[in-house]
Amino acid sequence: MSSTTKKITTIEPASRFSHFDLQELWSYRELAVMMMLRDIKVRYKQTILGVAWAVIQPLTTMLIFTLIFGRLAKIPSDGLPYPIFVFSGLLAWNFFSSALAAGGTSLLSAGGMISKVYFPRIIVPLASIGVSIVDYLVAVLILFSMMIYYQIAPTLQLLWMPVFLFGLAMTAVGFCSWLSAVTVTYRDFRFVIPFMVQIWMYVTPVIYPVSFIPEAWRWVIYLNPILGWVQGIRSSFLGLPIDWLAIAISFSLTIIIMVIGLRFFEKAEHRFADVI
Amino acid sequence: MNQIEDNIAVSVRDLSKEYMLGGVEQHYDSFRDLLLGMASAPFRRKEILSGKKKENLFLALDGINIDIPEGQSTGIIGRNGAGKSTLLKVLSKITKPTSGKVKMRGRVASLLEVGSGFHPELSGRENIFMNASILGMTRQEVLRKMDDIVAFAEVEKFLDTPVKRYSSGMYVRLAFSVAAHVDPDILLVDEVLAVGDAKFQQRCIGKLGEAGQQGRTVVFVSHNMGLIQELCSHTIYLKDGKVESYGETSSILPQYFRDGVENTGVWIQKDESACLRAVRVVDADNNNVLSIGYDQQCRVQIDIRPNRADKDFVIATRLVDELGRDILTSWDTDTLVRTTEIGRLYRVECEMPRGLLRPGRYFILIMIRNSNHGYLDQIEETTLELEVSNLGFTMNNGRFGVVLPTLKWDVSEL
Numbered sequence: 263m264s265s266t267t268k269k270i271t272t273i274e275p276a277s278r279f280s281h282f283d284l285q286e287l288w289s290y291r292e293l294a295v296m297m298m299l300r301d302i303k304v305r306y307k308q309t310i311l312g313v314a315w316a317v318i319q320p321l322t323t324m325l326i327f328t329l330i331f332g333r334l335a336k337i338p339s340d341g342l343p344y345p346i347f348v349f350s351g352l353l354a355w356n357f358f359s360s361a362l363a364a365g366g367t368s369l370l371s372a373g374g375m376i377s378k379v380y381f382p383r384i385i386v387p388l389a390s391i392g393v394s395i396v397d398y399l400v401a402v403l404i405l406f407s408m409m410i411y412y413q414i415a416p417t418l419q420l421l422w423m424p425v426f427l428f429g430l431a432m433t434a435v436g437f438c439s440w441l442s443a444v445t446v447t448y449r450d451f452r453f454v455i456p457f458m459v460q461i462w463m464y465v466t467p468v469i470y471p472v473s474f475i476p477e478a479w480r481w482v483i484y485l486n487p488i489l490g491w492v493q494g495i496r497s498s499f500l501g502l503p504i505d506w507l508a509i510a511i512s513f514s515l516t517i518i519i520m521v522i523g524l525r526f527f528e529k530a531e532h533r534f535a536d537v538i
Numbered sequence: 539m540n541q542i543e544d545n546i547a548v549s550v551r552d553l554s555k556e557y558m559l560g561g562v563e564q565h566y567d568s569f570r571d572l573l574l575g576m577a578s579a580p581f582r583r584k585e586i587l588s589g590k591k592k593e594n595l596f597l598a599l600d601g602i603n604i605d606i607p608e609g610q611s612t613g614i615i616g617r618n619g620a621g622k623s624t625l626l627k628v629l630s631k632i633t634k635p636t637s638g639k640v641k642m643r644g645r646v647a648s649l650l651e652v653g654s655g656f657h658p659e660l661s662g663r664e665n666i667f668m669n670a671s672i673l674g675m676t677r678q679e680v681l682r683k684m685d686d687i688v689a690f691a692e693v694e695k696f697l698d699t700p701v702k703r704y705s706s707g708m709y710v711r712l713a714f715s716v717a718a719h720v721d722p723d724i725l726l727v728d729e730v731l732a733v734g735d736a737k738f739q740q741r742c743i744g745k746l747g748e749a750g751q752q753g754r755t756v757v758f759v760s761h762n763m764g765l766i767q768e769l770c771s772h773t774i775y776l777k778d779g780k781v782e783s784y785g786e787t788s789s790i791l792p793q794y795f796r797d798g799v800e801n802t803g804v805w806i807q808k809d810e811s812a813c814l815r816a817v818r819v820v821d822a823d824n825n826n827v828l829s830i831g832y833d834q835q836c837r838v839q840i841d842i843r844p845n846r847a848d849k850d851f852v853i854a855t856r857l858v859d860e861l862g863r864d865i866l867t868s869w870d871t872d873t874l875v876r877t878t879e880i881g882r883l884y885r886v887e888c889e890m891p892r893g894l895l896r897p898g899r900y901f902i903l904i905m906i907r908n909s910n911h912g913y914l915d916q917i918e919e920t921t922l923e924l925e926v927s928n929l930g931f932t933m934n935n936g937r938f939g940v941v942l943p944t945l946k947w948d949v950s951e952l
Contacts, residue, residue, distance in 0.1 A: 268643045268644040268645075268723060269643075269644065269645065270641060270642070270643055271631075271640075271641070271642040271643075271646060272639065272640070272641050273628065273629070273631060273634075273635065273639065273640035273641075273642075274634075274635070274639055274640075275634055275635050275636055275637055275638070276634040292671050292676060292677055293671045293672060296667060296668050296671045296672075297655075297668075300655070300657055300660060300664070300668055303659070303660060303664065304657055304659045304660065307659050307660075307700075374651075374654075375654050375655055375672070376632075377632065378632065378650045378651040378654055379630075379632065379648070379650065379651075379654045379655075379672050379673070380630055380631035380632050380648070381672065532633075532634040535627065535632045535633045536557065536633055
């Protein structure tokens with residue numbers, strides 16, 4: 263046995279300048295995938311309706327919104343049929359909100375594991391996005407069926423969709439890493455998340471178009487970091503003009519949110535096992 | 539000091555771990571409390587960190603220095619709160635030390651619990667993959683060892699059944715089996731063996747023993763001195779976060795047993811909430827004694843105030859000799875049907891027959907256990923030292939054995 267070739271592990275106190283060990287993170291990629299698959303399998307096994315649930319939920323929301331906002335409140339929809347307008351927005355929004363809800367409490371749910379096993383903690387909020395991605399893909403199939411019904415042909419712009427979705431996912435990762443770390447220390451923070459998410463939907467142009475907001479107040483709407491992504495996803499599906507200003511703002515804000523969120527997580531992660 | 543010496547597997551230098559008590563974790567009952575709490579949290583933390591509230595700091599580990607050579611099986615023992623679990627958590631990288639440094643050579647696997655990441659909805663096979671990747675095994679490795687894992691756990695027929703339909707025994711067997719097939723250079727084990735049925739425990743012990751023989755370094759935390767003795771050539775005795783002693787198991791165990799003993803003849807529990815209140819040894823005339831003659835009868839008196847329902851716990855008296863060898867254990871359920879109520883004080887007595895124990899020094903351990911799963915609840919504690927004197931001892935040298943019962947003999951013509 264050549265003991266000199268063996269890997270040396272060093273354990274030291276947490277330094278103020280600790281950073282993610284990217285090499286180590288890479289070596290744990292299988293675990294991240296396993297956790298993601300586990301969440302997805304559990305999600306679709308546990309409910310009686312299984313995948314049907316991922317269909318029923320957004321469809322029902324779409325119908326209710328169409329009835330209330332489209333028919334009763336007569337909110338404009340940029341010349342598109344309201345159902346497809348609202349659904350293409352809901353698709354992106356549901357992805358973001360379910361990622362926030364799952365990611366924000368992900369560390370708490372993994373509490374038992376965190377206090378008993380070591381692995382890079384950031385895997386937990388990262389893997390929690392998996393379920394939202396699958397739900398999103400199911401919703402995309404519904405959207406395509408609706409496009410066939412309303413006879414809207416996809417354009418080459420559709421190629422932008424994965425890019426914008428990635429941007430949206432990164433915004434979610436930034437927020438989740440911060441939220442999940444905060445909820446570990448302040449348990450009750452998890453009650454704030456649904457509240458926050460609810461308000462957030464109404465300030466995002468999901469059920470109404472940006473043109474619905476008076477010109478003078480439009481800049482406020484643009485401060486929303488997910489505006490560009492949500493609009494971009496809708497535009498790329500339905501072939502609407504892409505608002506590149508909104509994309510540029512969302513891109514910048516997403517970078518800032520990710521840096522702050524991940525940095526916060528880095529500094530907090532060594533405490534998790536002690537307080538969870 | 540930065541370099542780890544050859545043939546040392548684990549090197550621990552000046553390791554300390556501080557915990558904040560009641561500092562960060564607070565519970566909020568209402569939304570208003572939450573906001574108030576959040577607003578004041580930075581100040582509270584600052585107060586603690588600036589040392590204004592030094593009494594809130596608790597040193598779980600205090601300047602630990604240990605070198606464990608490669609291939610050595612090492613036990614870690616100590617009373618509750620001595621820092622055993624904290625040390626294991628630091629070695630497992632679960633929690634960071636406050637100061638000091640640890641170096642380890644080779645692949646490390648730690649088993650602080652069995653079945654990490656298990657999900658009841660997933661099948662046995664899926665859980666094997668999940669748990670194995672948590673323990674650091676690659677997919678390839680799991681595929682290669684799948685048959686062994688399944689065979690060891692004896693769950694072949696149920697491999698594709700969700701584990702929520704498993705019996706608790708099957709669940710534990712599967713979980714342990716995965717853990718037992720990780721192939722590390724250094725294996726860190728907490729009291730996970732205190733699970734499962736006796737037969738399976740025995741096989742787990744065998745598996746661990748094998749690990750030690752294969753030149754693997756094993757670090758094993760346990761309250762079970764018998765296991766420590768069986769598996770570990772060396773033992774570290776922790777006391778109040780410091781290394782009290784470290785050496786060959788045969789020399790550390792007696793010290794550990796002697797250490798807990800109070801020579802007043804009565805052991806009294808300080809922790810008000812604990813079930814076990816006091817222990818003493820009395821002779822036939824109800825006098826509290828430290829020493830008893832070989833041919834005298836004595837009784838161990840155990841005062842308890844149950845903190846759980848009757849059927850949930852069992853009490854045992856365990857006798858260990860000076861070398862740390864188990865001499866006997868007797869459970870109250872052997873002959874007693876107990877009806878005790880939560881919160882009341884009771885005295886349970888256990889009679890030691892005369893003429894059984896060889897003259898010498900013994901330690902009395904009282905164990906209170908959860909009777910359902912065999913999980914240790916209240917940990918075994920050394921309570922008293924009992925001397926069996928030569929008084930009335932008339933045996934000749936030819937009588938071998940640890941105990942000296944006089945057995946019933948008979949003869950009949952055929």
